[in-house]
Amino acid sequence: xxxxxxxxxxxxxxxxxxxxxxxxxxxxxxxxxxxxxxxxxxxxxxxxxxxxxxxxxxxxxxxxxxxxxxxxxxxxxxxxxxxxxxxxxxxxxxxxxxxxxxxxxxxxxxxxxxxxxxxxxxxx
Amino acid sequence: xxxxxxxxxxxxxxxxxxxxxxxxxxxxxxxxxxxxxxxxxxxxxxxxxxxxxxxxxxxxxxxxxxxxxxxxxxxxxxxxxxxxxxxxxxxxxxxxxxxxxxxxxxxxxxx
Numbered sequence: 001x002x003x004x005x006x007x008x009x010x011x012x013x014x015x016x017x018x019x020x021x022x023x024x025x026x027x028x029x030x031x032x033x034x035x036x037x038x039x040x041x042x043x044x045x046x047x048x049x050x051x052x053x054x055x056x057x058x059x060x061x062x063x064x065x066x067x068x069x070x071x072x073x074x075x076x077x078x079x080x081x082x083x084x085x086x087x088x089x090x091x092x093x094x095x096x097x098x099x100x101x102x103x104x105x106x107x108x109x110x111x112x113x114x115x116x117x118x119x120x121x122x123x124x
Numbered sequence: 125x126x127x128x129x130x131x132x133x134x135x136x137x138x139x140x141x142x143x144x145x146x147x148x149x150x151x152x153x154x155x156x157x158x159x160x161x162x163x164x165x166x167x168x169x170x171x172x173x174x175x176x177x178x179x180x181x182x183x184x185x186x187x188x189x190x191x192x193x194x195x196x197x198x199x200x201x202x203x204x205x206x207x208x209x210x211x212x213x214x215x216x217x218x219x220x221x222x223x224x225x226x227x228x229x230x231x232x233x234x235x
Binding site: 095100108112114 | 221
């Protein structure tokens with residue numbers, strides 16, 4: 001059973017960097033799939049932030065790309081998100097998820113396993 | 125503003141069928157058979173219900189079905205049940221510069 005668990009500070013000050021980690025159990029990150037971050041502001045819809053492969057290859061949402069860094073640590077079977085220069089607009093529940101990737105086409109397809117999500121509030 | 129357009133809300137009575145639309149463009153929904161649908165109950169993580177337009181993951185009821193025509197994908201739920209009341213989101217691959225886009229979500233109310 002694949003399980004994902006987000007962790008990190010629940011409160012971040014404006015202009016600082018938001019940092020979260022997603023620990024994966026029941027599946028080796030090195031075995032394949034992309035691994036991604038999705039966020040959901042309170043009362044609003046889902047927004048894809050970006051995704052990473054075990055090799056370190058990344059794809060980012062163009063609207064967030066300048067502020068986002070996603071990294072992977074295969075030895076710990078986890079991946080991480082850093083979002084810099086945060087504002088109140090970055091307040092959201094942040095989810096990590098496994099993303100199916102078709103190795104033949106290079107297309108990112110669907111998120112089949114999700115973490116429970118963690119609320120990050122940006123406030124002074 | 126979301127990249128994919130969904131109705132804000134739909135409703136139906138138990139036993140009825142409803143359809144939720146998801147309209148994109150020729151750069152996403154129209155170009156790839158890679159639309160997925162997610163169900164989200166309040167305070168819970170989204171759950172994959174449909175992938176690759178019309179395929180169901182193991183364990184998902186066959187009351188859920190998906191289809192696509194042109195730039196619009198649809199999720200149909202037949203034999204509505206109280207537990208189907210939730211928010212539903214569509215998602216599509218959007219090519220090698222945008223990659224992944226979500227719809228704004230649709231709140232399904234079972235009357």
